[in-house]
Amino acid sequence: MRRLLRPLVRPVTYTRWLHLFIASVWPGVWLFIDSSHMYLAAVLLALAGLVPGLRLAETMQARLLLIGHGPDVPDPGIAAVPSRTWPDRGRLAVWLQIRLVLGTAVAVSTVHLPALAECLIRRRDYEVVDTTVVALPGAHWWYFALAPLPILALYAVVVWAGALMAWLAPRLLGPSSAERLAALEERTEQLLERTRLARELHDSVGHALTVAVVQAGAARAAGSAEFTDRALGVIEETGRAALEDLDRVLRILREPERPASGRPTLAEADRLFDSARGAGAEVRAELSGPLETVPGPVSREGYRILQESLTNVLRHSGTVPVAVRIAVADTALELEVRNPLPVPLPPPERGGGSGLRGIRERAALLGGAAETGALEDEWRVRVMLPLS
Structure with missing residues (x-):
């Protein structure tokens, strides 16, 4: 139990949450530009990964938000230099796509799962309330007992997605063989x-x-x-x-x-x-x-x-x-x-x-x-x- 609750008291959990949430800004902006062609947001982001200087910006974010800093934090093995070769740019493009997908999932979960928990609590008023996540049929009293589940699901999504990004960072943003x-x-x-x-x-x-x-x-x-x-x-x-x-x-x-x-x-x-x-x-x-x-x-x-x-x-x-x-x-x-x-x-x-x-x-x-x-x-x- 202590191991499961340990991320709650670690500051890096919340900085990883912020790092992933930032990734959802671009699809949110594109939603207002052209909601019918959302795939273009991913294509443009992949093309942006070919810009050498973008790697430096991503590595700085990863070092500060995903890994953390301090005398007790080991070197994450992330190259804080612009992309120099095409394989480096390709790995950066893959990183941006993964961050886009996981960031969007975390942002949707952050918005809708607490709303779902609130709807489950309001079942005590015997009101029929539908959310964009799941429709709640009927008005059952035991919905109140299910209210913690969406919060636990959000906690699991944030911790798992942050850990995955931290694991991928040195592999996709790390130095190439030549470096x-x-x-x-x-x-x-x-x-x-x-x-x-x-x-x-x-x-x-x-x-x-x-x-x-x-x-x-x-x-x-x-x-x-x-x-x-x-x-x-x-x-x-x-x-x-x-x-x-x-x-x-x-x-x-x-x-x-x-x-x-x-x-x-x-x-x-x-x-x-x-x-x-x-x-x-x-x-x-x-x-x-x-x-x-x-x-x-x-x-x-x-x-x-x-x-x-x-x-x-x-x-x-x-x-x-x-x-x-x-x-x-x-x-x-x-x-x-x-x-x-x-x-x-x-x-x-x-x-x-x-x-x-x-x-x-x-x-x-x-x-x-x-x-x-x-x-x-x-x-x-x-x-x-x-x-x-």
């Missing part, structure tokens, strides 16, 4: 962008913290005021660069519609070399080919791969000689970082380390490949990134 695919691709792009930003922030802040830790430890061990001043300068410069990266990432997250700018490229690789040298590492860089011709995405990801590689050297091997080779060919960019393995070897990181995994993921996203691991007595990171 679902486009939304999925957009969502995937957003997730990939956030993953990329998180990886960049990890690389930049991780590099700055590694340089700061190495420099601070070296300065304390050296006990030289001159070396300490130089170490503090390197820490300051590296920290400032990390803060700039952090500010840029936060700006992108706050304003995702604005194009990203200011991301470093391989043309600024000297910043990384100077930072590593300032931390005490001996960096020998070999650059060949025009770095300025490398496409932006490849150059930016190459910079982050180089940054993570140098960070790993400082973190796991300390201030050791590092050989960096960056070669730009016709079809690919080759980046290689080599350094002597520390003795004793550090324990392997669980899962291979997030930094090395990030290098491989960056290369894979650009269609390239990355090799990381020990080769004889050296640790090598070798990455190939296609330029096309």
Whole structure:
């Protein structure tokens, strides 16, 4: 019983009633125009469904009146965009016809069923009263007991028709397969962008913290005021660069519609070399080919791969000689970082380390490949990134 009476206390029941009742306005207007050709009202309404903007109006009504709104209301899966394809327009035309039929039925029931209940009650006066719904023959006293039935019938019609329209809304007004695919691709792009930003922030802040830790430890061990001043300068410069990266990432997250700018490229690789040298590492860089011709995405990801590689050297091997080779060919960019393995070897990181995994993921996203691991007595990171 509680389940049957629950719709009475739900606001959406009455908004659905209003939504269906609105649909009866058009046939009511047409009744005054040409009552002998009522089928033309349905034909014209179907043709109106071919107008792209009408879908937006219908979806807005469906969201507000059929589904409801609020933090506890799940997403109904209704596309709040105009019709873009002919199948979308066809589904909208079907929706309008169903709404016309159910809305007219609800409107007729709303007008006549309460009138029928009133007539049943008036049977106590033994008057013969006919309604447009049903003729009441005779004047029987027990008509009074039947008076609640039309009200219950109206309640059932409103609840059932509203539930049916709410069930049909996502199926006839929902996004098409092409729209679902486009939304999925957009969502995937957003997730990939956030993953990329998180990886960049990890690389930049991780590099700055590694340089700061190495420099601070070296300065304390050296006990030289001159070396300490130089170490503090390197820490300051590296920290400032990390803060700039952090500010840029936060700006992108706050304003995702604005194009990203200011991301470093391989043309600024000297910043990384100077930072590593300032931390005490001996960096020998070999650059060949025009770095300025490398496409932006490849150059930016190459910079982050180089940054993570140098960070790993400082973190796991300390201030050791590092050989960096960056070669730009016709079809690919080759980046290689080599350094002597520390003795004793550090324990392997669980899962291979997030930094090395990030290098491989960056290369894979650009269609390239990355090799990381020990080769004889050296640790090598070798990455190939296609330029096309």
